[in-house]
Amino acid sequence: MAAWVLLALAPVAAGAVLSFASYYGDHMVLQQAPAGAVVWGYGEPGATVSLALSRDAGIIIMKKLVTVKGPSGTWMTVLDPMDHGGPYELTATQGLENVTLEDIYFGDVWLCSGQSNMAMTVLQVANASQELAAAARYPLVRLLAVAPARSDVELQDLQRLDLPWAVPTAANLGHGNFSYFSAVCWLLGRALYDARQYPVGLVEAAWGGTPIEAWSSPRALRACGLLEDTGRVPPGQPVGGPQTPSVLWNAMIHPLLRMALRGLAWYQGEANAFLHREQYSCSFPALIADWRRAAHAASAGQSQPLLPFGFVQLSTYRRQSPDDSFARLRWHQTADLGVVPNARMPNTFMAVAMDLGDEHSPYGSIHPRDKQTVAYRLQLGARAVAYGEKAVVFQGPYPTRALLDVTTGLLNLTYSQELVWRRRDTLAFEVCCSGRRGWVPAPLLAVGSRRATLALAGCGLALGLRYAWAEWPCEYQACALYNSQGLPAPPFLLDTSREAPGTAQPAGIKELLLLPSSPGGL
Ligand SMILES: *[C@@H]1O[C@H](CO)[C@@H](O)[C@H](O)[C@H]1NC(C)=O
Ligand SMILES: *[C@@H]1O[C@H](CO)[C@@H](O)[C@H](O)[C@H]1NC(C)=O
Ligand SMILES: *[C@@H]1O[C@H](CO)[C@@H](O)[C@H](O)[C@H]1NC(C)=O
Ligand SMILES: *[C@@H]1O[C@H](CO)[C@@H](O)[C@H](O)[C@H]1NC(C)=O
Numbered sequence: 001m002a003a004w005v006l007l008a009l010a011p012v013a014a015g016a017v018l019s020f021a022s023y024y025g026d027h028m029v030l031q032q033a034p035a036g037a038v039v040w041g042y043g044e045p046g047a048t049v050s051l052a053l054s055r056d057a058g059i060i061i062m063k064k065l066v067t068v069k070g071p072s073g074t075w076m077t078v079l080d081p082m083d084h085g086g087p088y089e090l091t092a093t094q095g096l097e098n099v100t101l102e103d104i105y106f107g108d109v110w111l112c113s114g115q116s117n118m119a120m121t122v123l124q125v126a127n128a129s130q131e132l133a134a135a136a137r138y139p140l141v142r143l144l145a146v147a148p149a150r151s152d153v154e155l156q157d158l159q160r161l162d163l164p165w166a167v168p169t170a171a172n173l174g175h176g177n178f179s180y181f182s183a184v185c186w187l188l189g190r191a192l193y194d195a196r197q198y199p200v201g202l203v204e205a206a207w208g209g210t211p212i213e214a215w216s217s218p219r220a221l222r223a224c225g226l227l228e229d230t231g232r233v234p235p236g237q238p239v240g241g242p243q244t245p246s247v248l249w250n251a252m253i254h255p256l257l258r259m260a261l262r263g264l265a266w267y268q269g270e271a272n273a274f275l276h277r278e279q280y281s282c283s284f285p286a287l288i289a290d291w292r293r294a295a296h297a298a299s300a301g302q303s304q305p306l307l308p309f310g311f312v313q314l315s316t317y318r319r320q321s322p323d324d325s326f327a328r329l330r331w332h333q334t335a336d337l338g339v340v341p342n343a344r345m346p347n348t349f350m351a352v353a354m355d356l357g358d359e360h361s362p363y364g365s366i367h368p369r370d371k372q373t374v375a376y377r378l379q380l381g382a383r384a385v386a387y388g389e390k391a392v393v394f395q396g397p398y399p400t401r402a403l404l405d406v407t408t409g410l411l412n413l414t415y416s417q418e419l420v421w422r423r424r425d426t427l428a429f430e431v432c433c434s435g436r437r438g439w440v441p442a443p444l445l446a447v448g449s450r451r452a453t454l455a456l457a458g459c460g461l462a463l464g465l466r467y468a469w470a471e472w473p474c475e476y477q478a479c480a481l482y483n484s485q486g487l488p489a490p491p492f493l494l495d496t497s498r499e500a501p502g503t504a505q506p507a508g509i510k511e512l513l514l515l516p517s518s519p520g521g522l
Contacts, residue, residue: 213243402414
């Protein structure tokens with residue numbers, strides 16, 4: 001029998017003994033109302049398990065009876081929706097056996113996943129000692145870290161935890177390098193606690209160097225034509241490395257999705273700058289849709305169908321590199337639309353990070369240490385999109401209109417927000433001109449209110465326009481354009497070859513349509 005079969009069956013073999021599933025434990029946060037928290041575990045097939053939620057030394061406030069299913073030997077129940085608060089105890093009883101979990105709170109549970117920039121721990125970031133010392137101020141932000149694991153089949157439960165549910169301490173936040181606990185996840189959760197003032201549960205399931213294919217189910221891969229060339233491992237072979245399609249989905253994500261969740265946070269994509277890069281505009285929206293569908297179904301409908309999904313747009317890698325792989329991947333992270341949420345990525349939010357380069361990071365320049373700014377931008381999105389805080393601005397300025405003065409060759413771009421011209425960078429904008437090869441700089445001449453004026457001199461027909469289209473587009477926090485809240489204008493790649501129909505402009509003025517493009521399209 002293949003090794004994975006034994007692993008998959010291991011918890012079931014222990015099923016006669018009453019227990020909770022691996023990721024329930026003392027100090028956990030369970031999802032609050034309006035969702036009902038999902039609780040499951042193992043028992044004797046056919047036996048009745050009784051669950052009691054109590055507080056204040058044994059006052060029972062909720063009871064549920066469930067029958068252990070055969071042959072899996074599992075039971076599952078959905079608790080009545082609970083307002084945030086605690087501490088509670090949860091006791092499962094089967095015959096004479098019982099198991100009690102203590103110090104449980106209800107609040108919001110976020111799952112954080114991705115590759116090394118998500119795995120980077122609080123120990124590794126800027127001002128690490130300060131951040132570690134601050135852990136004690138957040139006893140109601142609780143942590144769970146999933147151990148790296150792979151499987152060829154979808155597992156019901158996790159194989160191993162790196163950190164069972166815990167109260168944050170300097171020791172478990174700064175356990176080591178790229179192990180636990182994720183700095184981006186922690187700083188996001190901490191900010192959500194500050195903003196919402198109730199318990200937050202953070203679940204980290206990340207693995208460095210892993211491509212999106214490893215985190216995608218076969219369904220999601222098939223939707224993007226990525227299943228054929230994935231070299232699936234024949235039965236009986238040892239499970240493939242962490243780059244193998246679906247192995248991390250199977251072992252680290254699928255088991256967790258039974259738990260009711262409030263949102264997902266994702267920092268991944270560096271590995272796909274050099275693998276199936278152009279398919280990322282399909283594989284990323286497909287992963288989001290698939291995780292949501294699976295989470296909703298596995299939680300008996302308790303995780304919302306459009307679970308809020310936040311992510312970090314790629315930061316920087318090599319300072320002088322002319323390669324545009326990172327720029328392309330950043331664009332694909334928005335499904336080639338530039339901003340999120342959008343029609344292909346509803347209920348999502350993005351933290352722009354291209355201006356947070358850190359050439360001398362001791363962990364390599366691909367791992368910038370300023371995760372505070374990343375998490376700050378991400379929590380703005382969470383508050384605006386996931387929590388509907390209307391006053392929170394979470395997107396940077398984006399162009400909405402373009403007027404070209406044909407005689408002077410000056411292009412006025414109108415932005416969605418007031419602009420702050422932080423750096424006079426003449427290379428930030430580039431134009432693709434007809435009759436010439438490649439892209440040429442379109443110097444930014446003036447910025448006023450919501451308008452940026454570019455010089456397209458010598459460009460007959462501007463076929464395309466792009467902004468910050470480079471692996472390392474600017475120095476630290478010094479890209480050309482920001483909004484007044486300090487959020488950077490995101491990069492873009494627009495087709496400007498068409499004139500807006502039916503707009504009456506003075507002679508010599510053309511309004512150009514700004515159409516999102518794809519790197520192959522210009
Ligand atoms: C749980 O089991 C212990 C014996 O192991 C027993 O003393 C206790 O009363 C039980 N608690 C409940 C709530 O059944
Ligand atoms: C983490 O990496 C840094 C930089 O390479 C090194 O100095 C430090 O010893 C490492 N820490 C651990 C716990 O491995
Ligand atoms: C590090 O701490 C200093 C001093 O408090 C602060 O000015 C700086 O912004 C912090 N850096 C980050 C990335 O948070
Ligand atoms: C562009 O903006 C400038 C002000 O910066 C204005 O003088 C000019 O008329 C505008 N041109 C077009 C084509 O709108």
